[in-house]
Amino acid sequence: MWKRSRRWLSxxxxxxxxxxxxxxxxxxxxxxxFWYQMDRGRWEPETxxxxxxxxxxxxxxxxxxxxxxxxxLYASGxxxxxxxxxxxxxxxxxxxxxxxKNKLTHVQLQPAAVGPASGTLKLAPPRGAxxxxxxxxxxxxxxxxxxxxxxxxxxPDTWISAKGLPAPSAxxxxxxxxxxxxxxxxxxxxxxxxxxxxxSLHAPWTTNPxxxxxxxxxxxxxxxxxxxxxxxxxxxxxxxSADQTRSGFTSLVLSFRELGVNRAHARRAA
Numbered sequence: 001m002w003k004r005s006r007r008w009l010s011x012x013x014x015x016x017x018x019x020x021x022x023x024x025x026x027x028x029x030x031x032x033x034f035w036y037q038m039d040r041g042r043w044e045p046e047t048x049x050x051x052x053x054x055x056x057x058x059x060x061x062x063x064x065x066x067x068x069x070x071x072x073l074y075a076s077g078x079x080x081x082x083x084x085x086x087x088x089x090x091x092x093x094x095x096x097x098x099x100x101k102n103k104l105t106h107v108q109l110q111p112a113a114v115g116p117a118s119g120t121l122k123l124a125p126p127r128g129a130x131x132x133x134x135x136x137x138x139x140x141x142x143x144x145x146x147x148x149x150x151x152x153x154x155x156p157d158t159w160i161s162a163k164g165l166p167a168p169s170a171x172x173x174x175x176x177x178x179x180x181x182x183x184x185x186x187x188x189x190x191x192x193x194x195x196x197x198x199x200s201l202h203a204p205w206t207t208n209p210x211x212x213x214x215x216x217x218x219x220x221x222x223x224x225x226x227x228x229x230x231x232x233x234x235x236x237x238x239x240x241s242a243d244q245t246r247s248g249f250t251s252l253v254l255s256f257r258e259l260g261v262n263r264a265h266a267r268r269a270a
Contacts, residue, residue: 014029015027015028015029015101016028016029016031016032016035016036016039018035018038018039018073019039020038020073020074020077021077023077025073025098025102026098026101026102027073027098027101028068028094028097028098030094031068031094034068034070038070043070046229046230046251047071047198047229047251048074049231050198050229050231050251050253051071051074051075051078051172051198052078053231053253053259053260054170054196054198054253054255054259055075055078055079055170056078056079056169057078057079057080058079058080059078059079059080059081059169059170060079060080060081060082060083060166060167060168060169060170061075061078061079061081061082061083061168061169061170061171061172062082062083062084062085062114062156062168062170062171062172062195063075063082063083063084063085063171063172064085064113064114064171064172064173064174064175065085065086065172065173065174065175065176065200066084066085066086066091066095067086067088067091067095067134068091068094068095068098068134069084069094069095069098069099071172072084072095072098072099072104072107073098073099073102073104076102076104076106076107079170080106081106081107081108081166082104082106082107082108083107083108083110083165083166083168084099084107084108084109084110085110085112085113085114086109086110086111087111087112087113087121087123087136087149087151087152087153088123088131088132088136088149088151089111089131089149090130090131090132091131091132091133091134091136092109092111094132095109096109108165110159110165111151111152112151112152112153112154113151113152113153113154113175113178114153114154114155114156114159114173114175114182115153115154115155115178115181115182116155116181116182116184116185116186117153117154117155117185118153118154118155118158119153120150120151120152120153121138121150121151121152121153121178122138122141122148122149122150123136123137123138123140123141123148123149123150123151124136124137124140124141124147124148124149125137125140125147126140127140130147131147131149134176135176136149136176137175137176137177137178137202137205138176138177138178138181139176139177139178139202139205139206155185155189156168156186156189156193157189167193167195168193168195169195169196170195170196170197170198171195171196171197171198172197172198173197173198173199173200174198174199174200175200176202176205177202177205177206179199179200179201179202179216180206180212180215180216183199183215183216183219183220184215184216184218184219186219187218187219187222190219190222190223191222194256196253196254196255196256196257196259197223197253197254197255198251198252198253199251199252199253199254200249200250200251201213201216201245201249201250201251201252202249203245203246203247203249203250204246204247204248204249209246209247210246213240213241213245213246214240216240217236217237217240220236220240220254221236223236223254223255223256224255224256225254225255225256225257225258225259226239226252226253226254226255227252227253227254227255227259228250228251228252228253229250229251229252229253231253231259234252236252239252
């Protein structure tokens with residue numbers, strides 16, 4: 001009954017009242033069902049635990065693949081600067097509404113992508129989905145009939161040096177398979193900038209999961225510490241060779257410092 005009432009109220013008012021750790025956010029009504037799940041703690045609690053572990057008050061957080069902004073909103077209350085990248089124009093419009101409506105002036109929005117080089121990136125949703133979902137990817141662009149779009153893309157160093165963005169101390173990279181093009185080109189960037197990274201892997205969407213995962217090894221080995229999404233320390237080699245990584249969607253946390261995982265677990269234990 002309460003669930004139906006909240007969704008009805010959001011349609012009537014045009015917004016969904018979301019509360020995250022005591023902070024109120026005015027979210028778009030179109031995604032009321034999603035915001036309800038997040039409101040109830042049912043959406044990716046492991047992701048919020050990871051952000052608790054990575055973000056500090058003086059951090060600059062890059063959300064690469066921000067979609068409509070769930071992790072942007074969450075991070076906005078935990079660090080000094082947030083930069084959100086979302087090349088899907090439908091998702092970006094909702095992200096922009098959610099950031100502007102909540103007056104998050106320390107959040108910078110880029111309707112663009114982070115990639116291995118500057119240029120134009122072609123993306124599309126998978127067959128049966130549409131733009132605005134969270135699965136728009138470069139992997140589906142060649143087979144797309146009518147939903148393919150083009151977006152501006154730059155290497156992280158270009159975003160910083162030429163576009164004036166602050167350098168990240170923490171990043172979330174969730175780009176639906178494009179990580180296999182991006183990460184091999186970030187070895188020097190990771191070594192020099194030393195951000196912590198929460199990375200989502202989409203090996204099943206590639207034509208050769210074993211080769212795709214192997215291509216990431218030089219970039220991932222730059223990091224002294226690797227954790228799974230439960231913040232348990234892991235071997236990078238073991239994670240990349242695991243059956244679950246090849247056949248399913250897997251996330252891992254990479255860092256140049258040992259994470260305070262006990263504090264993070266305690267904070268999100270309820």
